[in-house]
Amino acid sequence: MIKQGRSCFVIMLVGLLWSAASYSANWSIYYPRPINENDIRHEYPLALLKLALSKTGVRYSLSPSERILLQGKAIRQLKESREINILWAMTDSQREKDLLPIRIPVYKGLIGWRVFLINQAFSHKFRDINDVADLTSLTALQGAEWPDTKILQSNGFNVLTVPEFPEAYSRLSQRQADYFPRAVSEVLGELNARSMDPSIMLEPSLALHYPAAVYFFVNRSNPIMARLIETGLRRAIEDGSFDNLFVAHHRDALLKVDVNERKVFELVNPLLPKETPVDDEALWFDPQKHAPETVDNIP
Incomplete structure (x- = not known):
């Protein structure tokens, strides 16, 4: 009983010391x-x-x-x-x-709910997308060190990687890839940036989701x-x-990117x-x- 009491006291003391150190620092x-x-x-x-x-x-x-x-x-x-x-x-x-x-x-x-930024010149490519296989025939853009790249590749997607984030938009403007999957949480801010090429648009009907x-x-x-x-x-x-x-x-x-109104393709996240x-x-x-x-x- 004495040993058990001492153990409880030590745990309480450690907790108090942690709290004191944390809040006084x-x-x-x-x-x-x-x-x-x-x-x-x-x-x-x-x-x-x-x-x-x-x-x-x-x-x-x-x-x-x-x-x-x-x-x-x-x-x-x-x-x-x-x-x-x-x-x-x-x-x-x-x-x-x-x-x-x-x-x-x-x-x-x-961050795992993804919609697509595309070049307006390629908008026709997304009108008859019915399943994941249709998307894997197109080329997606991603950062070379992003986990999303491995997630997409593991699900059979064709991914063109770039070393730095701004280069993805440059490639999209130059039509060197078909789409750039972006999280719902970040897509509008990027699309509305002053430096954004006006030819880049939000694809209106599709989305990806992975945990x-x-x-x-x-x-x-x-x-x-x-x-x-x-x-x-x-x-x-x-x-x-x-x-x-x-x-x-x-x-x-x-409000503006309502995933309930989009065709959502569920992917596996092996990472x-x-x-x-x-x-x-x-x-x-x-x-x-x-x-x-x-x-x-x-x-």
Whole structure:
């Protein structure tokens, strides 16, 4: 009984010490600097990270890295604990081996709902698409180091890879590929960018879906930061502020890119780690719950 009592006391003491250390510290958090300061793809994950931190009451500073870090480089730097101490990226088994994931999907899985940007000159190619086999006869664009590339290839898709994100749009403008699958959460912001070639359009009737999650990742030697951010995210889920933020940032996309009105092709994601919390409905986008008529009524 004495040993058991001591064990409980030690566990409680460790918890109290962790809590005291976490909440008294001034956390300096560095994330990958985007390609340009107007890259709106960073707005939502940064807003969610700030929300999570606000729920914990800790003091923190949040800053971009000194230099631009594309995803592949950012992952390597975080693994080696250089320049940054957090990033957000789509998960796969290798990334979860190299880094420490916080297994709460940042985009509620919306990143796995994909619609197509196409060159208007190729719009006729998509009018009679009836199954996945029809799509695999066309050429899709993806980043060379994106998990999506392997997901599409494993499902039989023909994929043309590019080393950097802007090059995909250049290839699309030059008609060197047929379509560029983009997440519902990001497609409108990219399509409305000032630099976008006016010949590029959103294909109106098709979509892909595969289970996928973007997580916040930290270095594996930093479990205290991971626990801190997870605590904040859990509290935001419980009080509804996570979902409110998600809807506020994606309202236009959910209204204008209604996947319920599209022909959706389901794909397998062989890269999805078995630890992914796919059964926790509170963590995921639901096409019915987040349908336009519902979203439009959320403050």
